[in-house]
Amino acid sequence: MLSIGQLATYAGTTVRAVRHYHAVGLLPEPPRDHSGYRTYDAATVVQLVRIRTLAEAGVPLARVREVLDAGPAEFARAIDGVDRRLRAEIEERRQHRRRIAALTPGDGLALPAEATAYVERLRGLGFSEAFVDGQRDAWVLIAARMPEQMPVYMRLKDAQLDEPRTLELFRLLDAAIDADPADGDADLRRIADELVSLSEEDDAHPPLDGPDVMPEELARLIDAFMVKSMPRGRRLLELIEARGWSGVSQMERTPDAQG
Structure with missing residues (x-):
């Protein structure tokens, strides 16, 4: 069994992120040991890695559960929607950069x-x-x-x-x-x-x-x-x-x- 710190290390994230995923319902609360500390297993590591991968790819946390539970066709549609949103955000940021470059003191x-x-x-x-x-x-x-x-x-x-x-x-x-x-x-x-x-x-x-x-x-x-x-x-x-x-x-x- 793993502590929350060990889980975060294995999954390449932080304790703070793990607690946030618990708070928003992405990662179910695990059982606790006799001292009241959370304990995690290998399956949770795999689940957390998937969550982290999607989040780092730009999938909004509100849609991570939907993507994780989707079948192949639904997964492709969901990822396509995320990709369109990211493209729009990238274009918006490019416009911001152009506006910033045009600013004068x-x-x-x-x-x-x-x-x-x-x-x-x-x-x-x-x-x-x-x-x-x-x-x-x-x-x-x-x-x-x-x-x-x-x-x-x-x-x-x-x-x-x-x-x-x-x-x-x-x-x-x-x-x-x-x-x-x-x-x-x-x-x-x-x-x-x-x-x-x-x-x-x-x-x-x-x-x-x-x-x-x-x-x-x-x-x-x-x-x-x-x-x-x-x-x-x-x-x-x-x-x-x-x-x-x-x-x-x-x-x-x-x-x-x-x-």
Whole structure:
């Protein structure tokens, strides 16, 4: 008779594995000696070797008993099913490896290449890291929700960086991030006026090749992110609303203003 350690050694596995096979019902509990220890015979060694062989071949433990008890035809079908599953898993792992190989550090981790280039251009124009990080994180949210629209967004945004008016607005927003609230909100009023002016122009002459309308819940999420990262962000939203518009990421006329 063999102890559990001897059984594991003979079968080329571990005591922990043997106990697990007992726990899941693959290996029946053996009789115990007068001291309460499990005792095993040669037949159990053979059974355990078969279990280990199937498990190491990739057969799920939940199907090992089915395969062990199957006749030749059923065995072949079961193994074929396991083989198909393993092939699918191998292909999935290959795809994971391709995705891992394509990962880039920093801004490119969660952004498409065109958005990464846009963020890098902002950095090159001298904007603060706080402003650039806020822009980057907003585009991460948009890319996750509207990936097919990112090329359109980035083409428009990249063109806007060539416009002095946009650059001036961005510099005002950048300066407002860390501005002292005690200094008043003249800067925020100027920003709100400019945002509303630009939105009115877009409303009157929408771009022919513009992106799809941003989903409302996404716009709210980005605005909430702006409020959290910009101490006076909520005040900016209030000033925009006082001018008959709402939001920042997807500005729309308020119902009262439309009426």
